[in-house]
Amino acid sequence: MKTKSLSISQRDKKHLWHPLTQHKTSGDMLAIVKAKGALLFDEEGKEYIDGISSWYTAMYGHCNENITQKVAAQMQQLDQVVFSGFTHEPAVKLSGALIEILPANQEKLFFSDNGSTATEIGIKMALQYHHNLGNDRKVLLAFEEGFHGDTFGAMSVSGLSVYNGAFEEHFLKVLRLPVPVGKNNAEVIKHLKRLIFEENIAGFIYEPLVQGAAGMKFMDPDGLDQILKICRENHILSIADEVMTGFGKTGKNFASDHLTAKPDIICMSKALTAGLLPMAITSCTKEVFDAFYSDELSKGLFHGHTYTANPLACTAALAGIELLISAEMQENIKRVAKSHEDFAEKLKDNPKVRNLRVLGVILAFELNVEMERYGNLRNKLYAHFMEEGIFLRPLGNTIYILAPYITSNQQLVEIYTSIERALDKF
Numbered sequence: 001m002k003t004k005s006l007s008i009s010q011r012d013k014k015h016l017w018h019p020l021t022q023h024k025t026s027g028d029m030l031a032i033v034k035a036k037g038a039l040l041f042d043e044e045g046k047e048y049i050d051g052i053s054s055w056y057t058a059m060y061g062h063c064n065e066n067i068t069q070k071v072a073a074q075m076q077q078l079d080q081v082v083f084s085g086f087t088h089e090p091a092v093k094l095s096g097a098l099i100e101i102l103p104a105n106q107e108k109l110f111f112s113d114n115g116s117t118a119t120e121i122g123i124k125m126a127l128q129y130h131h132n133l134g135n136d137r138k139v140l141l142a143f144e145e146g147f148h149g150d151t152f153g154a155m156s157v158s159g160l161s162v163y164n165g166a167f168e169e170h171f172l173k174v175l176r177l178p179v180p181v182g183k184n185n186a187e188v189i190k191h192l193k194r195l196i197f198e199e200n201i202a203g204f205i206y207e208p209l210v211q212g213a214a215g216m217k218f219m220d221p222d223g224l225d226q227i228l229k230i231c232r233e234n235h236i237l238s239i240a241d242e243v244m245t246g247f248g249k250t251g252k253n254f255a256s257d258h259l260t261a262k263p264d265i266i267c268m269s270k271a272l273t274a275g276l277l278p279m280a281i282t283s284c285t286k287e288v289f290d291a292f293y294s295d296e297l298s299k300g301l302f303h304g305h306t307y308t309a310n311p312l313a314c315t316a317a318l319a320g321i322e323l324l325i326s327a328e329m330q331e332n333i334k335r336v337a338k339s340h341e342d343f344a345e346k347l348k349d350n351p352k353v354r355n356l357r358v359l360g361v362i363l364a365f366e367l368n369v370e371m372e373r374y375g376n377l378r379n380k381l382y383a384h385f386m387e388e389g390i391f392l393r394p395l396g397n398t399i400y401i402l403a404p405y406i407t408s409n410q411q412l413v414e415i416y417t418s419i420e421r422a423l424d425k426f
Helices: 008-012 065-075 089-101 115-132 152-157 161-170 185-198 221-233 286-290 311-324 327-347 376-387 409-425
Strands: 032-036 039-042 047-050 108-112 139-143 174-177 201-206 237-241 265-268 280-284 353-359 362-367 398-401
Touching: 047 409, 065 311, 089 108, 089 280, 089 311, 108 115, 108 286, 115 139, 115 152, 115 201, 115 237, 115 265, 115 280, 139 152, 152 161, 174 185, 185 221, 201 221, 221 237, 311 327, 327 353, 327 362, 327 409, 376 409, 398 409
Parallel strands: 139 174, 139 201, 201 237, 237 265
Antiparallel strands: 032 039, 039 047, 108 280, 265 280, 353 362, 362 398
16 A cells, blocks of 8 residues: 555665666656647646657657557457568558668668667678678768767767766777768868778768767758768668668658668667557668578577567558648648747847757757757756656757647747746856
8 A cells, every 4th residue: 555655756766776867866757648739747737748759759649640550450350470480460550661762772671679789780781791792891871960860889889988987898890980061072072082992881871961879969961962972882781770860850751751861771669659559670771681681590689579570560650651741740840840940040149049950840940058868958958858747858048949740830949938037057
């Protein structure tokens, strides 16, 4: 009886270890008991506008009935089956729907569980592609300050040391390239050509156009296009990490759609299943797949997860794609993007705001102060937003919005107003 009288937050502390958390200094976890549309509800009944779509997943809104009803029906038909030696209708239907919206050069899909494993598989594809062809290429190329996940290969190619410190001596060999921002494109290309001359590079992994965990940092599309074309000319496989950017967030289905040069491999998760269930997909071209297609068993990609292509997750993903390509959702994306542009116009002359930027439904800027990524001011900003019923998670001095596409105009105004009050307050 004593345990039952405690709150969820109090009971949480007994056994649970949370991600990205130093438990000695973090305080209690906030218990969320319900979610609907763009709103989260805590156990005290307070509601919060989910301004980051719960880490960029629930883009069509929480508990969207178009998705939940289809998944509920699928649960009565087929819940789970191994995907090695078997297949099923939800995976086959999803493959057709996803190939329709991916860049035209993508042909094969490999399922896994989350964003880290999606990039891990992309890295393994690139390295084993060259191994299978007899090429001596064991080095990877990645941008400075990129983030690609928390498994070892994904950490190896990530450039944010706050996540990697204890593990760096165990990493794959990775070369770093500065991010092209326009004015430095020529220097970046010169540096790239030197690295290609000096090293046997197997693959280049990158977040197309927006580096999420680095603070929603934008890059120059022309500069990135040049890099991808040079990689193609030098038989370096390009791996687009679209885990954050995919499924409409940049105003197009994928950030790669903004570019002329298309990747050899694309990594997807997060909004893939509309925030309902964990799943990831790594897609690739026929050229990549063909390097694994052999009479030699050892040339296969021996990577697998127990819940690979789970039928329920595939059903959620298929329902999400149907929503994404609907006229109503496309109009919502345009509406949110236009609202962000109008708010950016209002903010542009504020002396506390620098590097203001908008791409699709992503709005971001830096506070014009120096601060630590998880420092005191960042924590005060987070507390301010939560107190006002706005769920935003500043990345250091970067404040950003990436709310669900179905967020109402009034809810967007509430987010903007809270940001303006934060600028006055801090």
